[in-house]
Each structure stands twice: as structure tokens, then as C-alpha cells.
Amino acid sequence: xxxxxxxxxMERLEEIVRTLEKGETPLEESIKLFSExxxxxxxxxxxxxxxxxxxxxxxxxxxGELTEEPFDTExxx
Amino acid sequence: xxTIYSVTQLNTAIRDLLETSPPFRNIFVQGEISxxxxxxxxxxxxxxxxADGAINAVLFRSDAMRLKFQPENGMQVxxxxxxxxxxxxxxxxxxxxxxxxxGAGALQIAFEQLKKKLEAEGLxxxxxxxxxxxxxxxVALVTSPTGAAVRDMIRILGRRWPLASVVLFPAQVQxxxxxxxxxxxxxxxxxxxxxxxxLCGRGGGSMEDLWAFNEEVTARAIYESALPVIxxxxxxPDVTIADFVADLRAPTPSGxxxxxxxxxxxxxxxxxxNEGRLAFAMEDRLVTCGETLFEWEARLKxxxxxxxxxxxxxxxxxxxxxxxxxxxxxTIAEMRGVLAATKQHLTLAAxxxxxxxxxxxxxxxxxxxxxxTARIHGARLRFSHTVATLDALSPLQVxxxxxxxxxxxxxxxxxxxxxxxxxTINIQFxxxxxxxxxxxxxxxxxx
Numbered sequence: 001x002x003x004x005x006x007x008x009x010m011e012r013l014e015e016i017v018r019t020l021e022k023g024e025t026p027l028e029e030s031i032k033l034f035s036e037x038x039x040x041x042x043x044x045x046x047x048x049x050x051x052x053x054x055x056x057x058x059x060x061x062x063x064g065e066l067t068e069e070p071f072d073t074e075x076x077x
Numbered sequence: 078x079x080t081i082y083s084v085t086q087l088n089t090a091i092r093d094l095l096e097t098s099p100p101f102r103n104i105f106v107q108g109e110i111s112x113x114x115x116x117x118x119x120x121x122x123x124x125x126x127x128a129d130g131a132i133n134a135v136l137f138r139s140d141a142m143r144l145k146f147q148p149e150n151g152m153q154v155x156x157x158x159x160x161x162x163x164x165x166x167x168x169x170x171x172x173x174x175x176x177x178x179x180g181a182g183a184l185q186i187a188f189e190q191l192k193k194k195l196e197a198e199g200l201x202x203x204x205x206x207x208x209x210x211x212x213x214x215x216v217a218l219v220t221s222p223t224g225a226a227v228r229d230m231i232r233i234l235g236r237r238w239p240l241a242s243v244v245l246f247p248a249q250v251q252x253x254x255x256x257x258x259x260x261x262x263x264x265x266x267x268x269x270x271x272x273x274x275x276l277c278g279r280g281g282g283s284m285e286d287l288w289a290f291n292e293e294v295t296a297r298a299i300y301e302s303a304l305p306v307i308x309x310x311x312x313x314p315d316v317t318i319a320d321f322v323a324d325l326r327a328p329t330p331s332g333x334x335x336x337x338x339x340x341x342x343x344x345x346x347x348x349x350x351n352e353g354r355l356a357f358a359m360e361d362r363l364v365t366c367g368e369t370l371f372e373w374e375a376r377l378k379x380x381x382x383x384x385x386x387x388x389x390x391x392x393x394x395x396x397x398x399x400x401x402x403x404x405x406x407x408t409i410a411e412m413r414g415v416l417a418a419t420k421q422h423l424t425l426a427a428x429x430x431x432x433x434x435x436x437x438x439x440x441x442x443x444x445x446x447x448x449x450t451a452r453i454h455g456a457r458l459r460f461s462h463t464v465a466t467l468d469a470l471s472p473l474q475v476x477x478x479x480x481x482x483x484x485x486x487x488x489x490x491x492x493x494x495x496x497x498x499x500x501t502i503n504i505q506f507x508x509x510x511x512x513x514x515x516x517x518x519x520x521x522x523x524x
Contacts, residue, residue, distance in 0.1 A: 005212075005214065006212060006240055007211075007212045010344070010347075010348075013348075013351050013355075014351060016355070017351050017354045017355050017358065020354075020355060020358035020359060020362065021354065021358045023358070023361065023362055023365060027362065027363075027366050030359065030362045031359075034355060034358075034359040037351075037355045038352075038355065041348060041351060041352050041355065044344075044348055045345070045348055047240060048240070048341045048344055048345055048348070049345075051239040051240045052239060053231075053234065053235035053239040053241075053242070053243065054242040054243070055231055055235075055242070055243040055244075055245070056242070056243070056244050056245070057222060057244070057245040057247065058244055058245065058246055058247075058265070058269070059247065060265075066265075066269075068244065071222070071231075071243075071245050073227070073228050073231050073232070
């Protein structure tokens with residue numbers, strides 16, 4: 001995942017939409033915002049549709065060391 | 078001197094004493110039900126007894142309705158209530174608020190007592206609740222790594238919000254040491270602190286099965302967790318201490334998973350709407366810009382030098398025209414104009430004269446024509462007259478006077494030279510004719 005969170009990107013998109021809807025920004029700025037908004041929208045769409053859930057399990061061994069390993073839910077009956 | 082009480086005063090004093098003494102205001106009593114009677118009003122009257130004693134008890138209608146079991150004579154119960162006295166009879170009674178069958182009752186008491194204690198400490202206070210993040214990036218599960226609960230939670234989290242990673246902190250959720258195991262897992266999840274929320278729970282079971290979530294160790298671990306905790310214990314009707322102390326109570330593990338993360342379907346919908354708004358706003362912006370451009374362009378043209386020059390030229394032309402009206406050239410032109418007009422006038426007049434003459438000529442011609450006709454008529458008359466005269470001179474008339482006509486081969490013979498000796502000729506007389514033979518020819522001049 002990108003360093004920016006989904007939430008912050010979503011907020012940015014909404015901010016762009018609101019700014020554009022006010023129609024007060026200069027045209028050139030509007031075009032830049034539109035382009036940014038379109039890219040953000042595509043990124044977010046991809047995130048939502050292509051994200052794959054990552055599941056791990058954290059266990060402590062005899063030496064008290066923690067290890068994080070993939071957790072396979074399918075293996076459980 | 079000792080005060081003398083009336084009976085009523087005594088009873089009232091005893092009642093006041095009972096009702097203000099802490100142990101009697103909220104007391105648990107264990108005993109066997111006897112003389113159970115449900116009045117038509119809904120209030121229940123009974124006695125609680127044990128081997129050596131008995132006490133009357135009352136269960137008011139509203140409390141009786143909340144009982145989770147049907148009281149029967151001979152049933153061992155634990156009742157909670159207050160002790161007071163009924164002044165009319167002087168009978169000391171137990172006013173029961175809650176009652177439960179013994180056995181499960183032991184746990185229930187422990188539950189009630191711990192609940193009361195922790196509530197008094199403020200562990201359940203709304204102010205102690207932490208907000209649940211709306212969009213966690215990492216979700217910690219404190220539960221058993223086996224069983225349906227963990228699978229349900231992972232499945233629902235993945236379906237709704239796969240963007241969040243899930244980390245499982247395995248815990249023993251039932252049996253001896255379960256509470257300590259849960260508390261340790263919660264502490265561990267906090268120590269690693271890269272999760273945003275903890276789901277803590279297990280699937281359904283009996284009250285004993287769920288007991289680890291009714292223990293103080295678990296309750297305090299949840300309370301002390303820096304990360305918000307969603308309780309996810311058992312089935313819908315099960316309520317545990319963990320539910321009270323958790324920042325958010327979910328009825329089941331699946332329910333906790335639903336509460337922990339947003340639904341991506343909602344976000345996809347929001348995203349679609351935002352895309353639409355974005356496109357519409359941009360289009361609107363472009364249209365507005367276009368209109369503004371058009372307007373300024375029009376205004377610019379109005380003020381363009383070309384237009385100004387054109388306007389000045391118009392003015393100049395006006396001035397020049399006025400000036401030219403007064404110039405000699407103009408006068409000459411004017412004179413020329415007059416001359417041309419006169420010329421035209423003259424031409425026109427001449428034309429008219431010609432037409433008039435022509436008309437007159439035509440008239441004369443007609444008149445002349447008339448005269449000619451008359452003359453021809455006269456000539457015809459004269460001709461008829463002449464014909465009549467000629468008729469008088471006709472050859473037949475001449476024959477009558479003794480002349481004859483000589484014909485050769487049916488043609489009149491006027492010259493003797495046309496005849497030869499021996500020719501047969503025909504002589505026509507005024508009356509009758511005779512064929513004769515030429516015997517002699519004398520050529521000569523006209524007779």
C-alpha cells in the first residue's frame with residue numbers, strides 16, 4: 001500500500017471534488033485538480049477491488065521470541 | 078423516662094432501621110421456595126426457608142416478569158433484594174428484586190458482584206470508552222486459532238475490507254488459565270501496537286464456556302488496552318463482563334468483524350459518485366470558462382482599434398461629404414447633373430414629337446388609302462361600262478353583219494400565210510358553217 005492511507009486519499013478526492021464544484025479555482029488549476037482527482041479515483045478503485053487480505057498469526061516460542069507467520073484459515077476444518 | 082411508642086411508631090421505627098442498614102438494603106439470600114402464590118395482581122408471595130428457619134418474601138409484578146425461570150415450591154434459589162417490614166402486620170419480609178435457580182446461580186452471583194464492583198470503579202463508564210477507528214489498516218484478533226469464530230471473523234473482514242491486514246494473537250478462551258491467556262494476548266497486541274483495533278472473543282457456548290470473559294483479569298486487560306477493543310463473545314443473548322468493559326460490544330464474533338471495518342461496497346459507491354461529480358464539475362468549469370471567454374472576446378472586439386478606426390472613418394466620411402458639397406468641383410458636377418437632366422428632358426421631348434408626327438403620318442396614310450379605294454371603285458364602274466361597249470362589238474354581232482370566221486384545225490386564221498394550198502378550212506357564218514379547200518393564197522398585209 002502507498003504511504004498515503006486510503007482514508008487520506010479518499011479525503012483528498014472529496015476535497016478536490018468540493019473545490020472543483022465551487023468553480024472558483026483558475027482554469028489551469030482546475031485541470032490539474034481534475035487530473036489529480038481522476039488518478040486518485042483510479043488508485044482508490046484499484047485498492048478496493050484488487051486488495052488481497054493479508055492474515056498472519058503472532059506466536060511466542062520457548063525463548064520468548066515473537067514470530068509472525070502467515071495464517072492459513074483454509075487448513076482449519 | 079422511657080419513651081412510650083405506639084405500635085405504629087414502633088413498626089415505623091423498625092422499618093426505618095431496616096431500610097437504612099446497609100446489609101439489608103441489598104442482600105443475597107439462599108433458600109428453598111415454599112408457599113409460592115401468584116396473586117391476580119401479578120405480585121408473587123412466597124417463603125424462603127432452610128432447615129431451621131423461614132422468611133416471608135414478596136416479588137412485585139414488574140420484578141416477577143423479569144424472572145428467567147418459573148418459581149416452584151421446593152426449588153433451591155438465590156434471591157437478591159431488600160429486607161423491610163410490613164407495618165400492618167409487623168411482619169419482616171424480603172422484597173425480592175431478582176431470583177435465580179441455584180447452581181447457575183453461583184456463577185451469576187459472581188457475575189453480579191464483579192459487575193457491580195467494576196461498574197463502581199468506572200470501568201464501564203462511557204467516558205472510558207475509546208473511539209473505534211472507522212477504517213483500520215490492521216486488525217488484531219484475540220481469540221482461539223481454531224474453531225468457527227476466527228474463520229468467520231477473517232472471512233467477513235476480508236469480504237468487507239481486504240485493505241486491512243489481520244493479525245491473530247492466539248488465546249486460550251476456555252478452561253483454567255483462559256482469562257490470563259486472553260489478558261496476555263491483549264497486552265501483546267498492545268505492545269506491538271501496529272494494529273488499530275482489537276477484536277476479542279469466541280464463539281457461543283454455555284455460561285461456563287464463556288466464563289473467561291466474565292473474569293476480572295480479562296476485564297482489566299480490556300480496560301487497560303490502549304488500543305480500542307470490540308468484544309465478540311458468544312451469541313446474541315449472551316452478555317459478559319467483557320461486553321460491558323469493551324469500547325464497543327458486538328453480539329457475535331461475526332458482528333464484531335462487521336463493526337470493525339467499513340464495507341468497501343459503500344466506498345465503491347461513494348467513489349463512483351465522486352467520479353461523477355468530478356467530471357460534472359470539470360465540464361461545468363470548462364463551459365463557464367468558454368462562456369466567459371466568448372463574452373470577453375465580444376467586449377474586446379467592441380473596443381478593438383479596427384472598430385475605432387472604422388467609427389472614426391464614418392465620422393470623417395461625413396465631414397468630407399459636407400465639405401465636398403461646398404467645393405467648386407461639386408458645383409461643376411451639379412451643373413453637369415442639371416445639364417444631363419436637361420438633355421434627358423430634351424431627348425424625351427424630341428421622342429414625344431417624333432411619336433406625334435408618326436401618328437399624324439399614319440392618319441394621313443389612312444386617309445390616302447381611303448381616296449385610293451374610291452378611285453379603284455370608279456375604275457371598276459368604268460370597266461363594266463367598257464365591257465358593255467365591247468359586248469356590242471362582239472364577233473357574233475359582226476357575223477350578223479355579214480362577216481365570217483375562218484378556222485383551220487379549230488384555230489381562227491388571221492394570216493393567209495398560215496395556210497397551204499389544198500388545206501381544208503372551216504368557215505363560220507352568222508348562221509351555219511362550210512368546209513372549203515384552199516386553192517390559191519395571196520400573202521399580204523393586214524386588210
